[in-house]
Amino acid sequence: MCPAxxxxxxxxxxxxxxxxxxxxxxxxxxxxxxxxPETHLLNDLEGFKGKELNLKVEYGDFSANLAKVVDxxxxxxxxxx
Numbered sequence: 001m002c003p004a005x006x007x008x009x010x011x012x013x014x015x016x017x018x019x020x021x022x023x024x025x026x027x028x029x030x031x032x033x034x035x036x037p038e039t040h041l042l043n044d045l046e047g048f049k050g051k052e053l054n055l056k057v058e059y060g061d062f063s064a065n066l067a068k069v070v071d072x073x074x075x076x077x078x079x080x081x
Contacts, residue, residue: 017061024054032067034060 019026025042042053 023052024056026056026058028061029057029059030061030066031059032063032070034063 017028017030019028037059038057040055040057042055043049043051
């Protein structure tokens, strides 16, 4: 049995990018899995009061490439012990 490893292949975020469009921001989260985007209002946060700002979080940036990476890591994982 292999000991627990901190480098377990997962389909979680790796890094993110932000796009600004007027008063709206889109956070692109790099992940192999895609899920529905989420929109958050920022006008209640400190420093944003009185402004209509939206943050849209989109998952799956680079999903095709990252899915291949995850698949390869899962294959290699069986040889790690």
